[in-house]
Amino acid sequence: MNLADPTKIHLAKDLVHTRPLVSCRFDARGRFVFAGSEDCTVQRWDLATGARVALTAHESWVHALASSPDGETILTGGCDGRLIWWPATAAAPTPIRTIEAHRGWVNAIAVNKEGTLVATCGNDRMVRLWSMADGSLIQELPGHPKVVYQVAFEAGGRYLVSADINGLIIQWDVLVRKEARRLDAAKLSKYDAGQGVDYGGVRDMAFSADGSLLACSGLIEASNPLGAVSNPAMVLIDWKAGKELRLQRPKEDIKGVAWGVRSHPDGFFVAVSGGTTGGVLLFFKPDQINEFFKFAMPNTGRGLDLHPDGVRLATAHHDGHVRIWAMKAKPTA
Amino acid sequence: MRDQHRAAWLLCVIAALFAGRSAAADTPLHERIDRAIEAGRDGRLAAPATDGEFVRRVHLDLTGMIPTATEARAFLDDPSPYKREKLIDRLLDSPEFARRMQVVFDVMLMERRPATHVPATEWEGFLLDAFSENRPLDQVAREILSADGADPAHRGPARFALDREGDPNLMTRDVGRLFLGRDMQCAQCHDHVLYDDYKQAHYYGLFAFFNRSYLVQDAKGIATLGEKAEGDVTFKSVFKKKITNTTGPRVLYAEPVAEPAVAKGQEYWVAPAEKVRAVPRYSRRAQLAKSVVSAKVPEFNRNLANRLWAIMMGRGIVHPLDLHTAENPPSHPELLEMLARELAAMGFDGRKFLRELALTRTYARSSEPPPGLSPEDGSPARFAVAVLKPLSPEQFSWSVMQATGIVAATRAAVERTLFTVDPKLTQLMQLDDKRRRFGRRLVESAVYDGLKGNSGPFIAQFGRAAGQSQDAQDASVHQALFLSNGQPVLSWLDGLAGRLATIADASAMVDELYLSVLTRRPMPDEREEAIKYLAAKPSAKAQAVHELAWALLTSTEFRFNH
């Protein structure tokens, strides 16, 4: 019996802010959804009531969001380089702790399943490990030659992966705090010599529920980076072998970037694409190149999260909406 | 305002008109030209050019490249007192003359604009045909000015307008410059502040022929000029913003074009639509050719005569060529009037007109001023000394190819393929004059098509930018680097040096080298120096010949038509 049926997906809730959104995240208990906005706030909606509260402490946009496993703490990482701890459920949250985590943007945050370690990565090419409890720096992990876009803990919790704009993935052994191996998702990246720019890279990562696969989302066919010409794609990595299993891409020509990817307990992956084609949700089974289902949304997608219930998805949009989707039949009225 | 200037000029013109009439009857034109140039010079003139200078000059001007060593030798050794006239007639009759005119008029009229809407070959074919059959130049002008590209079989002449995107301002400027000798660009916004006779009304009078026209591309992307039935031209001076003027089509001082009234709803044969060439019942643009090329527009004749003069003499009687104005009077006003009149009188026969110029003493003067000539007397505008003309990029590349034997080798190969392979064809080609002429054209075309690509780097190095006047040239370090170290020239020189090095007698070899490159025999001291140079490098004869040949090829003497 599957939890979800993506083919029945429908809009369950439409949450609206006045300014464009860049990221979204459920807390681990699934009571709230948080979204970073271009107005430098993080917006929090109560999923039950729809009540909205702004978290205002960042000096810049917040792309990086993470929840503690108990859902009590929300971490936000801003383009101001700050990492902030917030009480997730407070009526009017104010920062518990603020640290200067990176020079430049904090691009992603990951928390281990015990809720003891926080990993961050940023434009300063650095990966850092922090203590969840007191915010102290545990380890600095240099190694990426370019901007680091994403971090994720592997299911067992021993390893951390970080991925950069060139599609280089470094697997770190958290126990000994050292590089363990390198993985390759360079297919998602290209240097455009004509425009003189690096483009692409790993925009998001998700381990499959059983920990055997690592999905890396991003783009391919970037024939004109500055003009937003590319197709969303995923590099699926066989975790044990440390090798690419396959490149997954939409059947039809969708122009955009797969900004986010989540793994579903039912064994599929869902990715959100945003770009000139608009916002599209793409559902992939690990053994197939193309999606088994796709769903066009009313606005370009910028962020994606999966609710702990395994049924709901949140997407963040340029039009200021967080859309909550339910992957099940619409209840009859 | 300089009324006295204009008055003086007008007087000269009137005097010339009367003088011209009495003298015209029996004195040949070339003689009358010489008299006009020599009047008042009291012998302060350069000596006649040597045979070597003359044969090189006239080949360059009439065929676009220097002669071969063989041609040069034959001319130099010809004892006939009429050999110059014979040479002129032979060259004017050659297919190379039509080719030279094709290139001159292409560069003059298109100014190296890229061929976007009409392939260059169609335009060049149009020009080549026109000059091959010696079509009257007024007719050629009318064909160019009336072409809109609508007739698929005759799109060549439409390149003038289409590769200017039919832009009304650009057309106004360039028809003014190239057909009327007046760059009125600066009169676009107000009466010209320097040239009192460049009126804003002149600019917009010409503009009114074009303002309703536009470039349209059909579904296949083929461009033509369409035209709307409406659109009036009004203009204001930026200095007198309160006064708005209106004008219909009008060429300079000529009467405005009388425009018919067209009944409402009857404006179009083909109404404007997307990707459709609109055709109005009354077309303003269709009035252009007959309005510009008209007996009522003396500026047209003057401009054409002046431009033909400049091809031969190296500068215009009015110079710059597109600055006919009272403020920049002709150096010889009466002569210009006479030339304009005679050109029309001979039915705009370009070949005949150029022949007269080539026959003048003025054309055949040395470029070396006589000792003691004052700078004033030696000024180019006097035409008392031949003007040094830098070779055009095309003349330069073809002359380098001629000097190094590339042209001759290609011609030999072409003739071999055309005639040796099929002896019947050879016989057929010799049957009569017409066929012989056809055979010569065939060979010339094959040689030209085979080698014209070699001109590309020369045009890139020596030409001016697209859309700029190509009348003047500039020297740059990149040209020198190209000629010093660039591959095409060095490998051609290797070929030449290799061939010359097989001539055992050093003196004969130096003769051949000088005739090949400089179209003359060496002076005794030059011969001696060259022989000495070669003797000093006995183990590397070809290399030494290469060095000598390079020095001749890069010398000022070669760079200029002198």
Place this chain on the structure above:
Amino acid sequence: MRCDYSCRSDDHVLSRRGFLGGLAGLGLASGFGSFVNPSAAAAMAKGQKQMLVIWLAGGSSQLETWDPKPKTETGGPFRAIDTSVPGIQICELLPQTARHMHRMALVRGVNTHENDHGKGQYLMHTGRAQAPGAEFPHLGSLAARFLAKGTEPLPGYIHITPGGGGVGGKEAAYLGPKYGALYLGNGAPPANTARAGSTTPASDASRHDLRRHMNDRFANRRRTAETEAYTTTYEQALQLMERREVFDVTREPAREQERYGSHDFGRHCLLARRLLESDATFVQVTHSNYDTHNENFAFHLEQLGEFDQGFSTLLDDLAQRGRLDSTLVVVMSEFGRTPTINYLYGRDHWGTAWSIALAGCGIKGGTVVGKTNAKGTEVVDRQVGAGHLFHTYLKAVGLDPKDDYEVDGRSVQIADPTASPITELLA
């Protein structure tokens, strides 16, 4: 005369007539670029001025460079940082450049009314709007003509580009190709500057001797400006070949190369320094590309990271080596980018309210002229166009932008007659 705004009437006409007379008297052929303007000649005699233009191709964002609007609707995610001049802040992407603000001037009120790449490039390079039938010379061509002495071994207008190299020509318009740009494609030395393999130095020297000998004979009584210009080019070619190593940045110590950065733009800045130190009159370095319709912020982060390192190091060196006082530095683009951030995190073309930066020769350091509103959507103080900037550049290097010069017998004012210099910027 009637006109009083551009052509400065009677003396203009008189000088023109004088010119025509003089031309005839001198026996100069027209079009060979012989300039006879007395005040320009005087300016040239004053001591060599040089120019460096950094061209941020595609249109860099004023908001991510010189006119940040942090924490506003249009400001984007980057913050503003302090500079060496109290009160002046620039975008945090330029920390090294910020150290130089006391040497620099910012023009924050540029409105060029132009959102097209080609037309914007033309406008910013010539100081005039593009119009059919009229072509005007680039700044580099004017510098080559009016700042250069004409005897320098290096061509007057050198443009280092990431793309292909070669000789331009169109840039010079009617000044003639001699003043056109020489493009050093990806910093490679110009074509034909190396002796062909078949030519030994001895053979080269002896063929040139032969050539000179030939010329002496021919020019005996036929020496003109044109023959002189032609023969001079060979001497320039020889000098250029001799100094070919100036184009080779790998001759710099590794430490120097490191300072400029291990990217093309850094290498090109180092090359620019070598060229300026070899008395090149005008060097332009193009950094490509800033046309960030998509992911403006990520791309500016990458591009400006390179720019900040290369540019600030170059300014450091020019200043320390005493060249900045005689070298005008301009950082510009064809236009800026929209304050509105589009749905692709991009910014689009925007000529309405943007900025350029200046430094060095003739420029008052630590100056900001012009102001945009809070969201950067409009110029609210001291609006200037490309014409004003052009006048300012010329004035800064000691040329009178209102001077006329003669081309093919015609008189043209150097800079757009309807504009004037931004005097507040001038030292």
